[in-house]
Amino acid sequence: MDESLDREIVETVRRFVDREVIPVASELEHKDEYPHGLVAKMKELGLFGATIPQAYGGLGLSFLSYAHLMSELSRGWMSLAGVINSHLIMAYLISNYGTEEQKHRFLPAMATGEKRGGLALTEPHAGSDVQSIRTTAVRDGDYYLISGTKMFITNARYGTMLAVAAKTNPHAQPAYLGISMLAVEKNERGPTVSRQLKKLGYKGLDTCEVLFEELPVPAANLIGSREGEGFKQVMSALEVGRINVAARAVGVGQAAFDSAIRYAQQRTAFGKPIAQHQAVQLLLADMGTRLQAAKLLVDNAARKKDAGERCDVEAGMAKLFASEACAKMTLDAMRVLGGYGYMAEFPVERFYRDAPLMMIGEGTNEIQALVIARGLLARNPL
Numbered sequence: 001m002d003e004s005l006d007r008e009i010v011e012t013v014r015r016f017v018d019r020e021v022i023p024v025a026s027e028l029e030h031k032d033e034y035p036h037g038l039v040a041k042m043k044e045l046g047l048f049g050a051t052i053p054q055a056y057g058g059l060g061l062s063f064l065s066y067a068h069l070m071s072e073l074s075r076g077w078m079s080l081a082g083v084i085n086s087h088l089i090m091a092y093l094i095s096n097y098g099t100e101e102q103k104h105r106f107l108p109a110m111a112t113g114e115k116r117g118g119l120a121l122t123e124p125h126a127g128s129d130v131q132s133i134r135t136t137a138v139r140d141g142d143y144y145l146i147s148g149t150k151m152f153i154t155n156a157r158y159g160t161m162l163a164v165a166a167k168t169n170p171h172a173q174p175a176y177l178g179i180s181m182l183a184v185e186k187n188e189r190g191p192t193v194s195r196q197l198k199k200l201g202y203k204g205l206d207t208c209e210v211l212f213e214e215l216p217v218p219a220a221n222l223i224g225s226r227e228g229e230g231f232k233q234v235m236s237a238l239e240v241g242r243i244n245v246a247a248r249a250v251g252v253g254q255a256a257f258d259s260a261i262r263y264a265q266q267r268t269a270f271g272k273p274i275a276q277h278q279a280v281q282l283l284l285a286d287m288g289t290r291l292q293a294a295k296l297l298v299d300n301a302a303r304k305k306d307a308g309e310r311c312d313v314e315a316g317m318a319k320l321f322a323s324e325a326c327a328k329m330t331l332d333a334m335r336v337l338g339g340y341g342y343m344a345e346f347p348v349e350r351f352y353r354d355a356p357l358m359m360i361g362e363g364t365n366e367i368q369a370l371v372i373a374r375g376l377l378a379r380n381p382l
């Protein structure tokens with residue numbers, strides 16, 4: 001890990017966001033238009049390889065720098081972080097659990113963004129309750145035949161591959177021992193994007209229902225080559241996903257704070273800038289404090305992940321706190337901007353619509369609370 005290189009990359013992304021993302025984000029978001037131009041620029045910057053090891057052509061960033069990079073992208077437009085995040089969750093699964101052959105086959109093309117991935121875990125009837133997924137992968141000679149429906153899948157339309165959770169043994173007890181992860185490259189036989197879903201926020205990005213109808217996938221694409229390891233693999237990958245979502249919440253919260261503190265010094269009421277009214281100062285103080293606390297929790301979780309330690313509790317705390325803080329901050333920013341905060345010509349209404357996703361995605365905040373409590377109880381036995 002080269003810390004100065006890491007800092008340089010985060011700085012480059014900050015400039016990219018200021019110059020190229022912020023000027024166009026609201027317009028693209030309101031049109032719900034996929035940001036092909038910005039995605040191409042992110043490819044050029046090497047962001048699709050952000051956490052892929054340098055040995056496989058990636059930037060090999062630390063998770064701490066990756067979190068900062070995600071906050072920067074989200075400060076401009078949270079959807080851009082989504083394009084990268086589920087792709088890198090798939091890359092994480094392959095880098096950490098794939099065979100050497102799989103790493104060589106997939107990672108270099110993923111690092112350049114030539115192959116772009118996603119994670120297909122959630123199903124129409126099951127999100128939090130991962131163990132009850134119904135998608136199956138049935139061995140048939142040198143292939144698995146995958147059948148099932150996945151829901152809310154980011155990057156499903158514009159990505160080229162998905163890490164798919166499927167049951168290779170639907171009768172396993174406990175059920176999680178029957179789950180495996182498979183790297184599925186899209187081809188003319190499938191999977192089919194059966195619906196593009198309309199959303200409150202997080203627009204521009206493809207979030208889809210995806211159908212698998214006995215889709216043959218080479219057995220060589222079973223991540224790690226041993227059946228039944230998928231649940232453990234995906235839970236570890238979700239630690240990265242949760243740090244990422246928390247970092248996104250920091251970015252959106254930062255954008256809301258920046259808008260509010262600037263506006264409060266420009267707008268006057270009753271003969272002085274509204275920043276001089278104590279009620280507005282209380283909002284700014286609360287926003288600034290929550291933002292700083294969220295940043296520290298994200299850094300703490302990312303450092304633990306960088307040290308190779310289990311960090312489900314820390315990632316859960318960061319995600320839970322940062323996303324709730326972000327939701328409050330975006331609403332408070334709207335209060336500071338008054339009527340203009342509610343108008344589409346200011347970006348605060350976009351921040352407000354983007355914020356709730358961070359409370360739901362990568363495991364709801366209620367599930368984070370359960371994970372945190374379980375971890376704390378295990379660490380503090382009588």
Ligand SMILES: Cc1cc2nc3c(=O)[nH]c(=O)nc-3n(C[C@H](O)[C@H](O)[C@H](O)COP(=O)(O)OP(=O)(O)OC[C@H]3O[C@@H](n4cnc5c(N)ncnc54)[C@H](O)[C@@H]3O)c2cc1C
Pocket residue numbers: 086118119120121122125126127128129151152153154155199202207357360361362363364365366367370
């Ligand atoms: C925009 C968007 C993009 C997404 N992208 C992806 C993606 O790329 N890939 C993917 O696989 N998934 C994706 N998801 C799915 C997301 O991870 C799930 O929506 C989330 O995990 C919650 O699952 P669910 O929607 O089925 O809700 P449910 O699991 O049905 O939960 C409903 C409610 O019940 C609560 N609940 C459930 N179980 C418990 C419990 N044991 N204790 C207390 N409360 C409980 C939940 O907290 C929630 O409040 C995306 C979702 C959204 C909205």
